Amino acid sequence: MNLSKVKLVVSDMDGTLLNSKGEVSALFFELFDQLKQQNIHFCAASGRQYNSIINKLDAIKDDIFVIAENGGIAKKEEEVLLSSPLSKDKIRTIIPVLRTINDAHVVLCGKDGAFIESKNKAFITLFQEYYNSFQIVEDLTDVIDSEDFLKIAIYHFTSSEEYIYPKLKPFEDEILIKISGKNWLDISDEKANKGNALREVQKLLQITKEETMVFGDYHNDIEMLKEADFSFAMKNAHKDITKIANYTTDNNDNFGVEKILNLLIKGNDK
DSSP states (O other): OOGGGOOEEEEOIIIIISOTTSOOOHHHHHHHHHHHHTTOEEEEEOSSOHHHHHHHTGGGGGGOEEEEGGGTEEEETTEEEEEOOOOHHHHHHHHHHHTTSTTEEEEEEESSOEEEOOOOHHHHHHHTTTOSSEEEOSOGGGSGGGSOEEEEEEEESSOHHHHTHHHHGGGTTTSEEEEOSSSEEEEEOTTOSHHHHHHHHHHHHTOOGGGEEEEEOSGGGHHHHTTOSEEEEETTSOHHHHHHSSEEEOOTTTTHHHHHHHHHHHHHHO
């Protein structure tokens, strides 16, 4: 594995760069400074909203690229590099279907904030880990025309794959459906995925697939893993991701990303 080619590192957040407590390690920030010194770019790519990603990476926010909402938007500081909103007609069609799923909690994700109609206190507490900027409304359909929405996220306390996904299968030809975690499922425009957003970043930086390193753990990482020769599945990744990635690393609670970055930095120091 010749890491000397790598010019861009891209990492998912939850289950990957973040540990189980939702924290970025101090070690990562130390390694980031060394990546910067070696002119290696970094991009955070997540299903989270932009503000939530920046909250976790505030110390380096001016030096990184951010792919948020599963590729619905890509930014460098305040510059929007890519935006792929979900059709308002599709939102109107999908929300009533989601309301028929028992124990499903729906989040309508805009560029600057999110909207929920759930009154479930446990969900609202948990949801705030991923969405810093939000409003609780009586009816989500009342706000559809208020702005462009990048994604619908749905949370199920037991399993998104088992309880949400089967209800949405009839819509797979019209929208992009991604199981983004054990409890989360995301609905986006067909073009909105982390892979398409990553290609925009690569194009801007004139960096190739052969010069890109990507870390991921779940289905919403599939497209971006395919855009990198140095694709890594976390030890805690879904089995489908382990099959797709070219390499594996340790889990997110045992510095899986940091261990590879350390190898990358040492390799480039030679």
